[in-house]
Amino acid sequence: MSILKQPLKLALVQLATGADKAANLARARTKIVEAAKAGANVVVLPECFNSPYGTNFFPQYAESLTPPTASQSFSALSAIAKETSTYLIGGSIPEVDPTTQKLYNTSLVFSPAGELLATHRKIHLFDIDIPGKIRFKESEVLSPGDSMTVVDTEYGKIGLGICYDVRFPELAMTAARKGCFAMVYPGAFNMTTGPLHWSLLARARAVDNQIYIALCSPARDMNASYHAWGHSMVVDPNGEVMQELEDSEGVILAELSDERIQEVRKGIPVTTQRRFDVYKDVAN
Numbered sequence: 532m533s534i535l536k537q538p539l540k541l542a543l544v545q546l547a548t549g550a551d552k553a554a555n556l557a558r559a560r561t562k563i564v565e566a567a568k569a570g571a572n573v574v575v576l577p578e579c580f581n582s583p584y585g586t587n588f589f590p591q592y593a594e595s596l597t598p599p600t601a602s603q604s605f606s607a608l609s610a611i612a613k614e615t616s617t618y619l620i621g622g623s624i625p626e627v628d629p630t631t632q633k634l635y636n637t638s639l640v641f642s643p644a645g646e647l648l649a650t651h652r653k654i655h656l657f658d659i660d661i662p663g664k665i666r667f668k669e670s671e672v673l674s675p676g677d678s679m680t681v682v683d684t685e686y687g688k689i690g691l692g693i694c695y696d697v698r699f700p701e702l703a704m705t706a707a708r709k710g711c712f713a714m715v716y717p718g719a720f721n722m723t724t725g726p727l728h729w730s731l732l733a734r735a736r737a738v739d740n741q742i743y744i745a746l747c748s749p750a751r752d753m754n755a756s757y758h759a760w761g762h763s764m765v766v767d768p769n770g771e772v773m774q775e776l777e778d779s780e781g782v783i784l785a786e787l788s789d790e791r792i793q794e795v796r797k798g799i800p801v802t803t804q805r806r807f808d809v810y811k812d813v814a815n
């Protein structure tokens with residue numbers, strides 16, 4: 532059964548971000564225009580593209596998505612999507628709920644007409660502690676989202692996660708079972724877990740579900756407090772890396788097609804061989 536209605540060009544923008552929010556937004560626009568000129572239909576930005584990545588920065592950079600104090604980044608992304616006639620998966624931004632004052636790590640998705648299609652609040656917060664390597668506790672300031680996000684487009688359905696969400700196979704599996712042709716994760720792994728797990732997780736989610744997987748990181752900035760791994764990549768439904776960047780700013784494009792999904796699913800038909808009668812807990 533076809534799940535990708537027509538071929539599409541997916542672009543990932545591995546953005547060099549800094550402390551100046553207006554400059555980050557302007558730089559994002561330049562790169563999205565570049566991607567659109569290269570033929571991109573869907574463009575992805577990195578996690579926390581409008582602010583430095585760090586719990587001390589989130590409260591200061593957080594924006595409300597609720598009128599009348601609608602966010603600067605919301606307006607900018609909507610305008611860029613419209614200007615470039617692209618679906619724009621706007622990485623993520625620190626969001627504040629003005630009613631509860633709770634903070635979230637939130638992705639906004641816009642249509643080519645500039646309309647908001649979806650918001651995804653990071654579900655699994657990045658709380659890790661590897662002695663001598665890295666300690667990071669998003670939960671010190673952020674609250675988790677509590678719903679999964681599937682975006683309906685003219686091409687088909689795209690599932691959305693943010694960074695650490697990629698470690699939870701249930702999310703991608705559920706999205707694939709809802710008919711998504713791809714999972715897209717704006718993300719910012721680091722110099723410890725990046726080399727270990729970034730590519731492995733992307734390829735695993737692809738092979739598990741025989742869908743496309745895209746991970747989009749900020750460029751690495753060794754002057755920042757958090758050193759992003761970079762290596763934005765698109766992986767095909769067979770787990771093969773189609774495009775990958777190194778650590779510097781750049782844009783990659785990959786052509787996605789239903790033919791490739793069907794070819795992989797026909798060759799190794801795990802999508803029809805599942806034994807939910809045996810693992811009933813998962814089926815439920």
Ligand SMILES: NC(=O)CCC(=O)C(=O)O
Nearest residue numbers: 657694695719720721724
């Ligand atoms: N921003 C994040 O969620 C980072 C996740 C990460 O680095 C990991 O290893 O997982």
